Amino acid sequence: MIRFVVIGLFLLAGLAFLLVAWLSRRENSSIPTLGDISGFVMGYQVGRVPVGRVAVLGFWWWAGWHFFAR
Amino acid sequence: MEPPPPASVEVAHSWDRPLVVVPLFALVALVGGLFESFTLSANLLVLAVGGAFMWLGLTGRAGRRPAPRRLDPGAVWWLLPVLALSVLELATFLRQSFEDYPTLSLIADPFLEGYLARSAAFFAWLAGFWVLVRR
Numbered sequence: 001m002i003r004f005v006v007i008g009l010f011l012l013a014g015l016a017f018l019l020v021a022w023l024s025r026r027e028n029s030s031i032p033t034l035g036d037i038s039g040f041v042m043g044y045q046v047g048r049v050p051v052g053r054v055a056v057l058g059f060w061w062w063a064g065w066h067f068f069a070r
Numbered sequence: 071m072e073p074p075p076p077a078s079v080e081v082a083h084s085w086d087r088p089l090v091v092v093p094l095f096a097l098v099a100l101v102g103g104l105f106e107s108f109t110l111s112a113n114l115l116v117l118a119v120g121g122a123f124m125w126l127g128l129t130g131r132a133g134r135r136p137a138p139r140r141l142d143p144g145a146v147w148w149l150l151p152v153l154a155l156s157v158l159e160l161a162t163f164l165r166q167s168f169e170d171y172p173t174l175s176l177i178a179d180p181f182l183e184g185y186l187a188r189s190a191a192f193f194a195w196l197a198g199f200w201v202l203v204r205r
Contacts, residue, residue, distance in 0.1 A: 002170045007172065031142070032138065040138050061116075067195070068112055070175075
């Protein structure tokens with residue numbers, strides 16, 4: 001039973017993700033798109049080290065490894 | 071050695087077109103779908119592809135779209151799904167009772183066992199990587 005509740009919660013979170021993505025793409029939306037958020041985060045640097053870029057790209061790399069190779 | 075282009079500059083390469091990139095990603099995804107998890111082939115492919123994308127993303131050789139200098143206050147709405155997913159994933163992982171409290175990857179595993187679904191997911195991962203590399 002609890003397994004299906006957990007899966008349902010994951011589904012709800014996924015739907016919330018899609019909803020915010022859709023709202024962000026409406027005309028004159030005050031919600032930035034996921035692409036803009038990613039670009040903003042990736043622009044973060046400490047000195048000359050592109051910390052945000054390494055973190056976002058590294059996270060995506062790890063996600064691929066986790067789902068397809070681990 | 072030619073210096074990498076500065077950040078926030080669109081660089082158009084002859085190969086940077088959907089007609090080239092989409093079939094290439096499809097080919098890699100179709101190969102990636104053949105490899106099961108925990109195999110050397112799967113690890114090598116993900117490491118090679120990810121390494122190439124990291125190199126392209128960090129050097130800026132694939133070009134970059136201009137990034138916003140600041141975000142609208144509406145950006146906080148993104149915290150809702152991101153925090154929900156993060157808290158759920160962390161809570162299920164810490165439970166260590168994966169039958170009752172499956173993590174996202176455990177839920178996805180049965181779907182990723184089929185060749186077509188695995189290839190499609192691999193393609194989505196590649197496409198997402200490509201979008202991020204150019205940001």
